[in-house]
Every structure is written in C-alpha cells, then in structure tokens.
Amino acid sequence: MPKRRTAAATLAGALCLVTVSACGGTSHDTAGDKASSPAPHSGYPVTLTNCGQTETFTKAPSRVVVMNGASVAEVSTLLALGLGDRIVANEQTYGMSEVPGRAEAIKALPTGGIKLNDAYDIPREAMIGLRPDFVLSVTSYGFDSKNGFATRQQLRTVDANSYISPQGCDDDPSKMTVSDSYRLLRDMGKVFNVSDRAEKLIAASEKSIAEVSAKVRGERRPNVMVLFSNMSMGGNDFSSVVANGIINDILSKAGGANAFASATKTTFADLSKEKVAATDVDALVVISYNDPDPAAYAKQLLKEFPQWPAAKNNTYTVLSDSLYLGPSNDLAVAKIAKVLHPDRF
Incomplete structure (x- = not known):
C-alpha cells in the first residue's frame, strides 16, 4: 500500500471511529481504555460469515491485532464495547474526536512494537510474531499477500480468526451507510459475547438519530x-x-x-x-x-x-x-x- 493509497483510504472513511464508555447507553459518553471481561456462558461457538469466509470462535479472543488501513472504526468499536484489554497491537490512530477522551484512549493502547511497512501497517512476519487470535482489517487489502500481509488462510494456520469490516470485501466504501456501523458493533458483540453492550449502543444511536431526523x-x-x-x-x-x-x-x-x-x-x-x-x-x-x-x-x-x-x-x-x-x-x-x-x- 503506497503512501498515496493510505491517504485515499483515510479519506474514504472506512476510517471510521469511536471510543465510548463500555457500559454507557449513548455514544456521547466519555471514552476510556479500561475494559470489563464479559461473563462466561455457553454462547460459544460463534460463527460468522465474513466476506465469503466462515470464521468460528470457540471463545472470546484475547490477543487482538487491529490493522491500520487508515481507519479507527475497528479500534473505536472495540473500545466502545469495553474490550481494550484484549488488544495486543493497535495501529489505528486519528488524534482527534467528537467524543471526549477517545483520541487519548486510542493513543494509550499498545502498538506491539512493530516496525511498520511503507503502508504504515503490519507486515506478514511481524503479524505472525504477535501471536494473535483475532485480526481486524478495514478492507480485504490488509489480508492481501501481494501487499506483504498475512493472508486469512495463513492466520488460520496459527489459530487466528480474521475479520473484514462491512463494505470492505471489495475495498469500496462508496456504498457504506450508518447501518454498517451497527453491523460492525453487532458482529463484535457476538464475537466477544457482549451483544448486550452492542445493542445498547445501537439503540441509543438509533434513538438519537430518529429524534434529530424528526425535527x-x-x-x-x-x-x-x-x-x-x-x-x-x-x-x-x-x-x-x-x-x-x-x-x-x-x-x-x-x-x-x-x-x-x-x-x-x-x-x-x-x-x-x-x-x-x-x-x-x-x-x-x-x-x-x-x-x-x-x-x-x-x-x-x-x-x-x-x-x-x-x-x-x-x-x-x-x-x-x-x-x-x-x-x-x-x-x-x-x-x-x-x-x-x-x-x-
């Protein structure tokens, strides 16, 4: 991914952002990087079909890697769900936010000490060395071997699941809508057994938007x-x-x-x-x-x-x-x- 393409992806707003309180009922809550572990129950295994690939989770991921992709949607969603302590390497950053504390919470996350490639992202060998059990990429680009990244198949061989965010399968965010933000929240809620938190955030957002639209x-x-x-x-x-x-x-x-x-x-x-x-x-x-x-x-x-x-x-x-x-x-x-x-x- 040349630097020029990174800027384009940034503009695309697949870049995508947020860090709200783990248990808050609205995205107006202040952000934080502290997480509370979800209570165990018999909800696993969880299976998602993601960009034509089936991903099965037998437990909640504990070594999560968030690729850059000129996005903050994925890391913000995890933080909104109170899952910051699951992240072992985050390469997403933005520096500013409408939510107080969000930018600071993202900056405080570990980066894994990785030497990034020319696309400011994690190359294949470094990714494998992080020993992830879950890797998130905003688009399919982040799993393309031609770009020097670990493929989804290669990640499977080291027992790591992977996920491409909504509308990212074809690396084209032009059809993206707010419902895709809710889908990302719901999918992460299922994967980490915190669907109640995801649904609370979604309901608060829907209520707020409906009230504004009505006016x-x-x-x-x-x-x-x-x-x-x-x-x-x-x-x-x-x-x-x-x-x-x-x-x-x-x-x-x-x-x-x-x-x-x-x-x-x-x-x-x-x-x-x-x-x-x-x-x-x-x-x-x-x-x-x-x-x-x-x-x-x-x-x-x-x-x-x-x-x-x-x-x-x-x-x-x-x-x-x-x-x-x-x-x-x-x-x-x-x-x-x-x-x-x-x-x-």
Missing part, C-alpha cells in the same frame, strides 16, 4: 460540500471532496444533501476550482485530520467562494471521527442538523 423532516435539504482540511489526493484543486459513502447517509439523516453526489460514483470526487465555484453550496463540512486549525481552512474556503450561500450565511462546521464507520455517527447527524436547520433546535 428536520419536511425542511428544504441544503446542499452540503464535505471535504478534508488541507488535503490533496488528485490532480485538481479539490481532490478530497466526499461524493458518496456513509457521509451521504449521515447528511440525509441530518436533513441535508451532498452537493457533489453526482460528480462521481466513487467515494471521492477530484474537482476543478471552476466546478466547485459553479455549484451552489449552502453549507460546508470540513473533516479534520492532521490539521491543527481546520476552522481556518473552512473560513478560507468561504472567503474564496463568496458567491456560495454558505459564505453569505457563514454556514460551516468541523467534524472528525463521527463522520466515519464507527459507533458515534449520531454525533455527526446531530451537529450537522443543527448547522443546517438551527431554527429546529
């Missing part, structure tokens, strides 16, 4: 531009504009619409300045990633395109991990809805 129902749907702050991926001025994927589902639930959804069928659009200038943008959502001042970038864009309704009304917001696959999509829905429809809150 904005029937309102005009503003056109929203979503892009990464100060990040370039292609040959045009605007190459990190989100066109499809889970963010569109979040926008819809918040009472908005993606201004560039028709620009491409893939997750990201590579747009010229002229194309951006000619589009009516009612609101701007800037995704914060490795930028110390994303709000400044948003203000810069509004100044650059004064013809936008967004510029005339100073309508923008900055978000990070809640926009991706993971257990806190409800936070993004609520924040965007309040920006798009302030009179409804």
Whole structure:
C-alpha cells in the first residue's frame, strides 16, 4: 500500500471511529481504555460469515491485532464495547474526536512494537510474531499477500480468526451507510459475547438519530460540500471532496444533501476550482485530520467562494471521527442538523 493509497483510504472513511464508555447507553459518553471481561456462558461457538469466509470462535479472543488501513472504526468499536484489554497491537490512530477522551484512549493502547511497512501497517512476519487470535482489517487489502500481509488462510494456520469490516470485501466504501456501523458493533458483540453492550449502543444511536431526523423532516435539504482540511489526493484543486459513502447517509439523516453526489460514483470526487465555484453550496463540512486549525481552512474556503450561500450565511462546521464507520455517527447527524436547520433546535 503506497503512501498515496493510505491517504485515499483515510479519506474514504472506512476510517471510521469511536471510543465510548463500555457500559454507557449513548455514544456521547466519555471514552476510556479500561475494559470489563464479559461473563462466561455457553454462547460459544460463534460463527460468522465474513466476506465469503466462515470464521468460528470457540471463545472470546484475547490477543487482538487491529490493522491500520487508515481507519479507527475497528479500534473505536472495540473500545466502545469495553474490550481494550484484549488488544495486543493497535495501529489505528486519528488524534482527534467528537467524543471526549477517545483520541487519548486510542493513543494509550499498545502498538506491539512493530516496525511498520511503507503502508504504515503490519507486515506478514511481524503479524505472525504477535501471536494473535483475532485480526481486524478495514478492507480485504490488509489480508492481501501481494501487499506483504498475512493472508486469512495463513492466520488460520496459527489459530487466528480474521475479520473484514462491512463494505470492505471489495475495498469500496462508496456504498457504506450508518447501518454498517451497527453491523460492525453487532458482529463484535457476538464475537466477544457482549451483544448486550452492542445493542445498547445501537439503540441509543438509533434513538438519537430518529429524534434529530424528526425535527428536520419536511425542511428544504441544503446542499452540503464535505471535504478534508488541507488535503490533496488528485490532480485538481479539490481532490478530497466526499461524493458518496456513509457521509451521504449521515447528511440525509441530518436533513441535508451532498452537493457533489453526482460528480462521481466513487467515494471521492477530484474537482476543478471552476466546478466547485459553479455549484451552489449552502453549507460546508470540513473533516479534520492532521490539521491543527481546520476552522481556518473552512473560513478560507468561504472567503474564496463568496458567491456560495454558505459564505453569505457563514454556514460551516468541523467534524472528525463521527463522520466515519464507527459507533458515534449520531454525533455527526446531530451537529450537522443543527448547522443546517438551527431554527429546529
């Protein structure tokens, strides 16, 4: 995985994020890396069909490795379920979050002392040396031998199960929705015998989103531009504009619409300045990633395109991990809805 592809995956929002309290009923709870062991019962074996492969768990995994994949969805989901003590190596990081304590909790996890490859991920030999019993990858890329990674079959020979996150089988997050975040939570709940925790988080998220969506129902749907702050991926001025994927589902639930959804069928659009200038943008959502001042970038864009309704009304917001696959999509829905429809809150 060349470095360029890593940036693309980051933008894809298969990157995906969250660390909420293990026993909290909502993703608004503060995060932590302490875990409580699930009570043993006769729920095993557990069998999942994942990307065409059957994975059978005879007990809850205790040596979990979380691959990078430019994601935080997997590590955030595990932490949300109170399973931080099961992780022996985590390569996912983000540095900021809508949930207080989440970024710090991720940073505090062990990394396994691995020398990462050019894709900032775990090569085959190092993976085997970690002696995992469960390995998570955001897409099938992380188990591709051509990329120097241990395959799922090779992991089986050392008694390790593996898992590819929802919509990751074909390495294409363009069809991802919030329901995929719930599927990831449910699958991990089953694997670790903490389904009650998973269902509590899902129910709280669904309730929050339903309440927000009800408040904005029937309102005009503003056109929203979503892009990464100060990040370039292609040959045009605007190459990190989100066109499809889970963010569109979040926008819809918040009472908005993606201004560039028709620009491409893939997750990201590579747009010229002229194309951006000619589009009516009612609101701007800037995704914060490795930028110390994303709000400044948003203000810069509004100044650059004064013809936008967004510029005339100073309508923008900055978000990070809640926009991706993971257990806190409800936070993004609520924040965007309040920006798009302030009179409804």
